[in-house]
Amino acid sequence: QKTSLSGGPREAPPADEVPPPPTRTLRVDQRIISRYAAISGDRNPIHVSSLGAKAFGFPKTIAHGMWSAAAVLQTVEGRIPEAVNYSIRFGKPIVLPATVNAYADAVGTGWDLSLKNPKKGYPHLTGTLR
Numbered sequence: 440q441k442t443s444l445s446g447g448p449r450e451a452p453p454a455d456e457v458p459p460p461p462t463r464t465l466r467v468d469q470r471i472i473s474r475y476a477a478i479s480g481d482r483n484p485i486h487v488s489s490l491g492a493k494a495f496g497f498p499k500t501i502a503h504g505m506w507s508a509a510a511v512l513q514t515v516e517g518r519i520p521e522a523v524n525y526s527i528r529f530g531k532p533i534v535l536p537a538t539v540n541a542y543a544d545a546v547g548t549g550w551d552l553s554l555k556n557p558k559k560g561y562p563h564l565t566g567t568l569r
Contacts, residue, residue, distance in 0.1 A: 458540075458555070458560050459542075461540035461541055461542055461555075461557070462514045462541055462542050462543045463513060463514050463540075463541045464541070464557070465513070465538070465539050465541055465554070466537075466538050467502050467510070467533060467535065467537055467538075467539065468535055468537075469500060469535050469536065471506075472486055472487070472500065472502055472503065472506065472535060473487055475503055475506045476503070479505065479506075481503060481505070483503075485497055485500065485501055486500055486501060486502070486503055487500060488500065497532065497534065498534060499534050499535055500534075501532040501533055501534055501535060502532070502533035502535060502537070504529050504564075507529075507533060507554055507563060507564045508525075508527050508564065508566065510541070510554070511541050511543075511552045511553070511554050511564060511566060512552070513541065514541045514542070514543035514552065515543050515550050515552070515568065518550075519550075520548070523549070523568045523569060524567075524568070525566065525567070525568050526566060526567050526569075527552075527564055527565070527566035528564070528565050528566070529563070529564055530561060530562035530563050530565065531556070531561055531562070531563055532563070533554070538557055539554045539555065539556065539557065539563055540555045540556075540557045541553070541554055542554075542555065546567075547569075548569075549567060549568045550568040551565075551566075551567055552564075552565070552566040552567070552568065553566065
């Protein structure tokens, strides 16, 4: 059955956009997050316990948001002015173990930063340094 009322030719579906190559690729696993939990004191079960993560609706443990916010700064290490405003927004959680693509784009005297899923391109984190 036709689904178009016009009967005319349909437009081609948009081609999948290929994301640009990342500035850096980061690998994060439970060992890294457990060390972060011990250092930061944030031992929330969603970060350190598979059972705890499942109890809160996650398939496995997830990376700390603050770990992610710090990790993306590696892409601009040594190029951050002495005084900046750092603003971040969280997207989908990073389910462990994971590989994430880190992006850093210079914008004026600051940076646009992001961590994205390497296969599907959705953001785990977006941020700005100004």
